[in-house]
Amino acid sequence: MKPRHPPRFAIWLMEKFNVGQALTGDVIERYARGRSRVWFWRQAILAIVFESAKDLVTHKLLFVRAVLVGYSSLWALTRVEYLVLPLFMDVTPVRQPFVFRLVMIVMFMSTGWLIGRFHRPYSGAMVLGFVAFVWLISGPQVVRNISNLLQHERFVPYVEAWFTNRVYASVFVITGGMLSAARSRHPASVIE
Amino acid sequence: MAREFLGNFELLVLLALVRLGDDAYGVPISEAIEESTGREVALGSVYAALERLEEKALVESRWGDPTPERGGRSKRHFCITKKGLREAREARAGLIRLWRGVPELSRGLA
Numbered sequence: 437m438k439p440r441h442p443p444r445f446a447i448w449l450m451e452k453f454n455v456g457q458a459l460t461g462d463v464i465e466r467y468a469r470g471r472s473r474v475w476f477w478r479q480a481i482l483a484i485v486f487e488s489a490k491d492l493v494t495h496k497l498l499f500v501r502a503v504l505v506g507y508s509s510l511w512a513l514t515r516v517e518y519l520v521l522p523l524f525m526d527v528t529p530v531r532q533p534f535v536f537r538l539v540m541i542v543m544f545m546s547t548g549w550l551i552g553r554f555h556r557p558y559s560g561a562m563v564l565g566f567v568a569f570v571w572l573i574s575g576p577q578v579v580r581n582i583s584n585l586l587q588h589e590r591f592v593p594y595v596e597a598w599f600t601n602r603v604y605a606s607v608f609v610i611t612g613g614m615l616s617a618a619r620s621r622h623p624a625s626v627i628e
Numbered sequence: 629m630a631r632e633f634l635g636n637f638e639l640l641v642l643l644a645l646v647r648l649g650d651d652a653y654g655v656p657i658s659e660a661i662e663e664s665t666g667r668e669v670a671l672g673s674v675y676a677a678l679e680r681l682e683e684k685a686l687v688e689s690r691w692g693d694p695t696p697e698r699g700g701r702s703k704r705h706f707c708i709t710k711k712g713l714r715e716a717r718e719a720r721a722g723l724i725r726l727w728r729g730v731p732e733l734s735r736g737l738a
Contacts, residue, residue, distance in 0.1 A: 438710070442699070447699070455672075456675065456704075457701040457702060458653070458654060458675070458691075458697070458701065458702060458703060458704035459671055459672065459675045460701055461654075461670050461694075461695075461698035461699060461701030461702065461703065462653065462654035462655050462658070462698070462703075463671055464697075464698050464699045464701065465655050465697060465698050466655055466671070467659075468697055478670075479670060479671055479672070481672070482670040482671075482672045482673070483671060483672035483675075484672075485671065485672065485674045486670070486673060490679070524638060552705035569649060
């Protein structure tokens with residue numbers, strides 16, 4: 437029988453989010469005994485959520501700092517985008533859609549990278565915490581969007597664009613954070 | 629300091645540890661819980677409960693050797709402490725006293 441290889445990307449994510457080697461090993465062991473890939477991914481995502489929640493609860497002050505770093509970075513990068521960039525080129529969503537999107541991607545990834553860089557070894561948890569915080573304080577806007585949608589379909593494109601931008605922003609912030617995260621803080625040979 | 633109550637899931641993990649003995653680690657613990665409850669368990673939640681129990685000094689852990697079938701990752705073995713056993717017994721006694729107060733539930737009427 438061919439050996440079953442667990443999803444590598446899921447394992448990489450678990451390492452980046454500091455999921456302990458014992459837990460990762462247990463998920464791999466159960467997968468090797470016949471569990472599905474869907475099961476593996478579900479376990480990996482839940483492990484990341486549990487581990488991040490634990491880190492956020494244990495390091496509340498770091499989390500506050502991560503939120504401050506995130507907002508400061510977004511504020512500073514927005515200033516660069518609106519004040520410095522126009523000196524060199526006319527970057528607007530209409531005239532330069534590709535460059536505009538590229539600037540936005542760099543902005544969000546840089547924010548995630550900065551949060552991750554300043555909060556090692558809890559980079560993953562702090563970046564996820566920042567994204568969750570931004571979604572949480574967007575709650576009233578989400579409710580407004582949904583109630584608008586229910587009132588009239590002319591709001592569909594606006595709400596669609598709003599959600600798409602938010603989801604993209606979240607993904608790029610998390611990706612930036614992943615790039616700056618150190619390898620797992622749980623060394624591979626922690627044997628007592 | 630006031631004594632903390634054991635959560636429902638923490639009690640399940642503790643009882644699985646009692647049943648499995650000293651060689652328990654994440655996989656058999658999660659399988660024992662799934663077997664007894666009939667529900668799938670997230671291994672992450674098992675570890676979260678085990679770490680809470682370890683903080684309360686109800687369980688102890690030690691690292692095993694890395695094995696190839698686990699991608700070179702070590703097992704973390706858990707065992708229940710004397711305090712943990714006492715806590716499990718007290719939880720059992722408390723639950724029995726509570727169940728005695730609701731006889732219609734045990735007769736299956738509610």
